[in-house]
Amino acid sequence: MVSAFDKGVVFQLGNGAFSGFRRGQKGVNIMKRAWSAVLSVSLAATVLAGCGSTGSGATAADSAAKSSPESAGAAGTAAAASSTASGTASADDAGTLHIAWTADSQTLDVQTTSADYGIPMNVYDRLFEIKLNDDGSTQLVNSLVKDYTVSDDGLTYQFTLRDDVKFSDGTPLTANDVAFSLIRLLGLDTSVNTDFASCIKGAEDYIAREGYSYDDTLEGIQVVDDTHLTITLAYPFAGFLYELATPPCSIYSKAAVEAAGDDYGNDYKSAIGSGPYMLTGWTRDSSIELTQNPNYWGDTPSVRNVDIQIVPDASTISMMFQNGQLDILDCDILDSSVVESTYKTQYADKIVTANRLATTYFILNEDNEYLKDVKVRKAVQMAIDRQSILDTVYSGDGNLCDGIYPKGLIGYSEDNQGWLKYDPDGAKKLLEEAGYQDGDISFEIATDSSDSANTSLVVQMIQANLQAIGINTEIKSYDEASWLALRKSGEMTSFVGTWTADFNDPDNFIYTFFGTADKTKLRSINYKDEDVMKRIQNARAITDDDKRIAEYDALEKKIIEDDAAWVPLFGRTHLFVTGDRVRKYVPHWAGYGDFFVNEVELAD
Amino acid sequence: MKQIVKRLLETIVVLLGVILLIFIMLRVVPGDPVTTLLGEHVNQQTIDRLTKTMHLDRPILEQFFLYVGGLLRGDMGQSYKYNRPVTQMIMDAFPYTLALAIMASIFAWALGLILGIFAAVKQNRLPDHLFMGISLFGVSMPVFMAALFLQYLFAFKWKVLPLKADGSFLSMILPAIALGWNSAGSVARITRSSLLEAMQADYIDTAKAKGLLGRAVILRHALKNSMLPVITMMALQLSSMLSGAVISETVFAIPGIGRLATSAIENRDMPVLQGTVIFTTVIVIAGNFIADILYSVLDPRIRKAA
Numbered sequence: 057m058v059s060a061f062d063k064g065v066v067f068q069l070g071n072g073a074f075s076g077f078r079r080g081q082k083g084v085n086i087m088k089r090a091w092s093a094v095l096s097v098s099l100a101a102t103v104l105a106g107c108g109s110t111g112s113g114a115t116a117a118d119s120a121a122k123s124s125p126e127s128a129g130a131a132g133t134a135a136a137a138s139s140t141a142s143g144t145a146s147a148d149d150a151g152t153l154h155i156a157w158t159a160d161s162q163t164l165d166v167q168t169t170s171a172d173y174g175i176p177m178n179v180y181d182r183l184f185e186i187k188l189n190d191d192g193s194t195q196l197v198n199s200l201v202k203d204y205t206v207s208d209d210g211l212t213y214q215f216t217l218r219d220d221v222k223f224s225d226g227t228p229l230t231a232n233d234v235a236f237s238l239i240r241l242l243g244l245d246t247s248v249n250t251d252f253a254s255c256i257k258g259a260e261d262y263i264a265r266e267g268y269s270y271d272d273t274l275e276g277i278q279v280v281d282d283t284h285l286t287i288t289l290a291y292p293f294a295g296f297l298y299e300l301a302t303p304p305c306s307i308y309s310k311a312a313v314e315a316a317g318d319d320y321g322n323d324y325k326s327a328i329g330s331g332p333y334m335l336t337g338w339t340r341d342s343s344i345e346l347t348q349n350p351n352y353w354g355d356t357p358s359v360r361n362v363d364i365q366i367v368p369d370a371s372t373i374s375m376m377f378q379n380g381q382l383d384i385l386d387c388d389i390l391d392s393s394v395v396e397s398t399y400k401t402q403y404a405d406k407i408v409t410a411n412r413l414a415t416t417y418f419i420l421n422e423d424n425e426y427l428k429d430v431k432v433r434k435a436v437q438m439a440i441d442r443q444s445i446l447d448t449v450y451s452g453d454g455n456l457c458d459g460i461y462p463k464g465l466i467g468y469s470e471d472n473q474g475w476l477k478y479d480p481d482g483a484k485k486l487l488e489e490a491g492y493q494d495g496d497i498s499f500e501i502a503t504d505s506s507d508s509a510n511t512s513l514v515v516q517m518i519q520a521n522l523q524a525i526g527i528n529t530e531i532k533s534y535d536e537a538s539w540l541a542l543r544k545s546g547e548m549t550s551f552v553g554t555w556t557a558d559f560n561d562p563d564n565f566i567y568t569f570f571g572t573a574d575k576t577k578l579r580s581i582n583y584k585d586e587d588v589m590k591r592i593q594n595a596r597a598i599t600d601d602d603k604r605i606a607e608y609d610a611l612e613k614k615i616i617e618d619d620a621a622w623v624p625l626f627g628r629t630h631l632f633v634t635g636d637r638v639r640k641y642v643p644h645w646a647g648y649g650d651f652f653v654n655e656v657e658l659a660d
Numbered sequence: 661m662k663q664i665v666k667r668l669l670e671t672i673v674v675l676l677g678v679i680l681l682i683f684i685m686l687r688v689v690p691g692d693p694v695t696t697l698l699g700e701h702v703n704q705q706t707i708d709r710l711t712k713t714m715h716l717d718r719p720i721l722e723q724f725f726l727y728v729g730g731l732l733r734g735d736m737g738q739s740y741k742y743n744r745p746v747t748q749m750i751m752d753a754f755p756y757t758l759a760l761a762i763m764a765s766i767f768a769w770a771l772g773l774i775l776g777i778f779a780a781v782k783q784n785r786l787p788d789h790l791f792m793g794i795s796l797f798g799v800s801m802p803v804f805m806a807a808l809f810l811q812y813l814f815a816f817k818w819k820v821l822p823l824k825a826d827g828s829f830l831s832m833i834l835p836a837i838a839l840g841w842n843s844a845g846s847v848a849r850i851t852r853s854s855l856l857e858a859m860q861a862d863y864i865d866t867a868k869a870k871g872l873l874g875r876a877v878i879l880r881h882a883l884k885n886s887m888l889p890v891i892t893m894m895a896l897q898l899s900s901m902l903s904g905a906v907i908s909e910t911v912f913a914i915p916g917i918g919r920l921a922t923s924a925i926e927n928r929d930m931p932v933l934q935g936t937v938i939f940t941t942v943i944v945i946a947g948n949f950i951a952d953i954l955y956s957v958l959d960p961r962i963r964k965a966a
Contacts, residue, residue, distance in 0.1 A: 159923070162742050245713045246743060248698045250706050264705040266712065322744050340752055341915030342827075367824050367913040371808070375816045376823050506926065535689075537696045537928055544695070574704070 151360030153638075153656060154382050156373045158389050160341045160366045165321025166303050168246045173303040174650035178346060178362075179224075180306035180329035183215065183234065184297055186560055188645040192411055192464060194560045196297060200229065200307060200330070202283075210292030210599045211257075217283045222351040223309045224334040231285040235277045236270070236310040238287075243268040249304035252558070255296060255596075257288045270314050292597035294604055298559035332357050332654040341366050346653070357654035358639075374398075383638050383658075386649045387631035392451050392510065395631060400451075403633050409453075410630040412647030413557035415462045415565070418518060418623040421549045421581040426497045431490040433620035437476050438483040439525045445517045446626045449510050454628035459612045460565050462627040467562035467605045475617045476624065483525045494526035500549040501531050504539040514625070515552050546577035552625070557646045562608040567592055569622070570615060583621040588614065667952060671945050678941045679731070683724050686930045692716075696928045697740050714740070727934075736938070737931035741924075746935035749920060754939075756825075757916035760908065761901035763832050764840035769894055771840075772847025776890075779848065780855035781878060791848065798845025807838035807911040824913040835912040839905045843897045851890050858886035888959055892951045899947020903940030 163169050166176035185199045198204075203216040221229040242250050242259050250263050257276030276288040289296060299305060309328045316326035324338035332352045337345035346362035365382075367373050370389040377385040387395045387407075399407065420427045420436060427433055442456050455463060459472035487497070503515055519529045529550075534542060542548045558564050569579045571592045576583050591611060598604035615621050630647040640657035644650055694711050711717050715726065730737060736746035772795075779791040814834055815823040822831040858864070859882045867877045906918035917936055924932035956962040 168743065245709055247706065260705075264709075266709055318743075322742070339915070340749075341919060342913070365824065365913070366915070368910045368919065369913065372811065372824055372911060372913060375811070379816065379819065379823065381823070535928075537692060540695045541692055 151358075151658060152363055153359045153361070153384070153653060153658065154363045154365070155384050156365040156367045156376060156382055158366075158368055158370060158373070161344065163321035164324060164327040164335070166306050167241045167244055167249055168321060170248050170304075173648065174364075175327075175335070175344065175346070176303050176306050176329075177331075177650055178333045178653050179327060179331045179335060180303075180308065181221070181229075181331050182301055182303070182305055182307060183217075184301040186298070186301050186645050188642060194464070194466075194645045196301060196560075199301075200234070206599075210294070210597060211289050213287045213289075213296070215285045215287070217285065218353065219283050221330050221353045223312070223328045223330050224349040224351055225309070225312065225328050226351055227309065227311060228282075229307065229309070229330050230282040231279045232282070233310050234285055234307050235274075235279050236313070237308045238277060238305065239272050239274050240268070240270075240308070240313070241304060242274070243272050249302075252299045252302050252304045255289050255291065255293045255299075257290045259290065270310070292599065293563075294596060294599060294601065295559060295561040295563040298561050298564075302558050333362065336361075354654070358657040359653050362653055377633065377635065380635065383635040384641060384656075385633040385635075387633065388649055392449070392453075396451050399631075399633050406633050406635070408632045408634055408641050408643060410632065410643030410647045411464045412454075412628055412630045413462050413464050413560065413645070414554050414647065415457050415460065415627055416514070416552065416554040416625045417457075418552050418625055419550060419579070419581055420621075420623065421546075422584065422621065423546070423582045424499055424549055426492070426499060427550070429490050430620055431486045432492070432497065433623075435483040435486040435490075435525060436522065436527070437620050437623050438479045438486070439527070440518055440521045440623065440625070441478045442476075442625050443478070445514055446628075448517065449513045450626075450628055453631060454626050456626050457624040459616055459624060460569070460622065461562050461608075461612065462557070464560075465557060465562060465565070466560050467608050469609065471609070472612065472616070475613075480521075480525050487525065487527075492526075495528060497526070498528035498530070501529050502539065502542065502548050502551045503531060503533045504551075505533045505535050511552060518552065543578050543581070546582055548581055550581075556648070560645065562605070562612075563596060566608060566611060566615075567596065570611075580621060583615070583619070585619070585621075663956065664953065667949060671949055674945060675938075675942065679728065679938055680724070682934055682937050683727065686934060687720055687723075693740055693928055693930060731938075736935035739924075739929055739932045741927045741929040741932070746931050749932060750917065750935055750939050753915055753917050753920045756914050757902060757905070757909070757918065759832060760835055760839060760905060760914060760916060761898060763836035764843070764901055764905075764908075765894070765898050766840075767836050768840035768843035768847055768897065771844040773851055773890075775844070775848035776851025777855060777878070777883070779852040780859070783856060788852075792852065795845040795848035798841050799849065801841055801845075803838055803842060803905070803907045804911070806841045807835070807908055810834045810838050811911060831912075832914075835905075835908040835914060838911070839901060839908040843901075847890065847893065847897075850893055851886070854886040854889050855882055858882040861885070888955065891954055891958065895947050895951035895954060899944045902943045902947070 157174070161169075161172040161175055163172060164175055164179070166173065166180070181200050183199060183201045185197050186194050187197050188194055200217055200221060201215050202218045205214045206212070215231075215234075217229075217231055217234065223229055238253050238256070239262075241247055241253050242256070242263055243265075245266075245268060250259075253259060254263065256274065258274050259276065262272075262274055276290070278286045278288075280286060307330065309330075312326050312328035313320050316323055320326055324335040324344075327335055330349070330351075330353070332349055332354060333346040334349045335345070336347040337343070343366060344362075344364040346364070348357065348360050365376075367376065370391075373382070373385065374390060374394065376382050385399075387399060390399075418436075418440065420433055422428050422433075427436075446452055446454055446456065456476075457463075458475040459468070461468040501515055501519065503512060515531055519531060522529050543551075555565060555568065568575060570576055570583060570585075570588055572589060573584070576589070588611065591607065595604055595607045595611070598607060616624065630643065630649070632641065632643060634641050637659050638656065639659045640655075642651065642655040644652070694707055694714065694716060698707060698710065715723060718726075727737065734747055736750070738744070739746055739749060742749065775791040775795055779788040779795075782788045811823060811834060814821045821834050822828070825831045825835060855878075859878070861882075864877060864882055867881050868874075872881075903917065905916070906922055908914065909916045909918045910922075917940065921933065921936040921940075923929075924936060
């Protein structure tokens with residue numbers, strides 16, 4: 057039905073493009089064509105010239121922006137015509153931190169997201185926090201908890217809460233809110249973080265149950281009075297307090313959650329917390345506004361307001377930063393070549409480097425006909441030139457990992473250095489010993505289509521390294537859902553991944569990858585050593601920290617050096633650039649892009 | 661009138677077909693949305709529980725009727741990823757896309773018509789070649805290039821306009837030009853050719869012979885008769901712009917329909933993707949429908965043929 061008219065248009069278009077030429081005489085025709093071509097080419101040349109001068113242009117713009125705030129204000133003036141936060145006049149701007157994200161928060165309900173921690177970290181409090189010390193180490197500090205005791209069997213925790221904590225709406229925070237938050241984390245249908253509290257007594261059965269009601273109770277969580285709470289675990293677990301410090305274990309106001317109902321997490325006004333900031337504005341996919349919580353129990357922070365702009369295009373964010381419109385720039389969103397050429401040169405003294413509690417690894421399926429042989433896996437470990445990958449893809453920003461635990465994690469030690477050595481000749485010999493000739497072995501490396509370009513590059517370099525010792529690999533890309541499904545089925549052959557710590561304890565790495573049959577299928581693809589699983593589960597219950605860490609180190613040696621079940625690649629640092637207004641910026645202890653705003657200090 | 665009713669009925673049939681097609685297509689792609697939604701921090705119990713809540717354990721036919729039933733009530737379902745009503749998400753995003761499309765169209769039409777008319781009047785002379793060169797450039801310039809180029813020059817280097825959209829009129833100028841640039845080129849070319857054709861008609865010679873001035877002949881007689889294809893094209897351009905301009909919206913950070921759709925694809929958020937596709941289909945079909953009506957309003961011959 058539409059087609060008749062569509063055709064009309066197509067016909068007219070064709071007519072339009074050529075009619076001028078068709079009617080003219082032949083000689084004139086050619087001249088006209090030439091003239092049109094010249095015009096187009098000259099216009100195109102102007103465009104290209106504009107693009108070509110990017111480098112010098114950027115420099116000029118930078119220096120203008122640096123020398124006079126007014127020049128940066130030109131764009132600001134234009135924006136000031138609007139009523140949004142980005143256009144606030146400079147007088148009100150004192151104390152406002154401007155940052156940009158490439159994607160908006162999906163929800164403010166941190167129990168239903170495993171990615172959007174930026175707002176909840178600053179709006180809610182937790183029972184404990186993990187703080188980054190100046191020497192790079194981390195420690196668990198009390199937050200809402202004033203005091204606590206643990207029973208000798210490691211099962212019962214008695215918490216005393218601070219009695220001076222109020223939510224931003226002025227209502228007091230009590231033990232009931234704590235119990236409510238943890239139970240909702242486990243019981244809500246859409247909770248994606250049940251793992252963080254599943255060690256509480258009765259949790260496993262409760263998670264399996266259908267339906268959730270605000271008044272649900274749990275055997276393991278008993279409220280004594282407004283400031284006292286007892287939590288009983290199903291089994292002793294030394295990492296429990298660290299789990300309570302993760303963003304998903306944030307404490308909500310029961311009254312606020314009930315009042316908002318299903319809209320909790322969508323309506324910014326109902327996201328009531330006791331943290332240093334509260335939400336005062338949220339325009340979807342456009343901007344988020346935080347303001348100091350007047351009822352906050354802790355020290356008053358230096359940053360009074362936070363203006364978060366949602367800008368999907370990284371180069372737009374980069375230009376905004378250079379124009380002085382942003383105070384902190386996360387280099388992760390940029391191409392490493394841009395970081396290298398622009399920021400490491402012109403902003404060298406403004407770069408803050410964070411240690412990332414994360415290990416990038418290459419994992420092999422032990423059920424694969426070739427990879428089930430430990431010698432082949434060992435050869436793969438030796439064939440990969442990790443330093444050159446790190447240098448090429450990430451400009452060398454990081455360090456090699458020879459074990460499971462990244463630098464900075466409790467339990468990390470330098471003793472494992474040398475477990476993996478780049479030795480292609482040795483690798484070839486190992487393959488020969490295992491009875492394989494050049495080209496005998498071939499397997500697939502799976503990639504997730506939503507992976508960054510950098511990850512793809514890492515995979516390609518691994519492919520080249522393996523090719524050099526005579527192992528053929530095929531890189532195959534899967535969409536995210538198929539990728540996860542394939543991993544869950546235990547049939548993925550190999551992949552490159554990165555694990556970032558949720559809490560600072562080796563358990564978060566070793567249990568997650570090797571602790572249970574399900575987890576080994578998904579994450580370490582079929583490293584089915586029952587004995588190792590049992591040892592990992594038992595290690596959770598060792599209450600003497602030194603002994604527990606010693607056991608984790610022993611397990612690390614068994615998995616990496618003896619069994620070559622994992623190919624650790626490297627840990628990367630996380631670079632940020634700060635603007636002139638920022639006096640102090642403390643990155644997140646695990647090197648996330650999200651950070652605690654109350655630790656930032658502004659110059660004005 | 662009969663014609664219009666007939667077209668309307670056809671439109672509804674097409675729409676139903678589109679809904680069915682989209683529904684099936686989004687379900688044959690491999691992978692489980694629950695897995696994507698929940699990620700890695702949960703156990704199997706949590707996954708089973710959510711699958712039931714989302715009705716994904718029901719037969720596909722039942723799911724389809726549940727969906728169409730909701731659609732009739734204006735309920736496009738709940739976003740998997742954002743846990744918000746899809747209808748509301750689309751209604752939040754649409755005003756931005758509408759503003760952008762209207763500004764881009766005004767720019768494209770004004771520039772296109774002026775260039776096209778001038779080029780036709782000055783046929784085979786310098787302005788013609790110049791303007792047609794410009795329009796060729798417009799037609800061949802990809803939107804992403806125009807967007808980056810304009811942004812770099814006007815917002816970053818000269819700082820006369822904002823780098824990103826913030827809701828103000830000024831901040832929409834660059835995205836509107838970037839988006840309208842292409843259309844301006846095609847409007848100019850089609851106006852020129854159509855006007856030239858009209859000017860060769862006998863009635864123009866008659867008008868000239870009667871002693872009418874050149875300008876009057878062009879504006880009153882030739883232009884009016886040559887506008888038919890131009891207006892059709894404009895209506896189609898507008899409806900395609902209304903269905904979202906992914907690149908302009910991304911570069912200038914405009915939270916419109918195009919970005920909603922792309923992020924739904926990335927997130928595998930089927931209800932949102934389904935909703936945006938159906939919504940934009942309705943808009944495009946409506947655009948074509950209006951163009952048809954305009955056609956018959958403007959041209960008595962079509963009206964009579966019906």
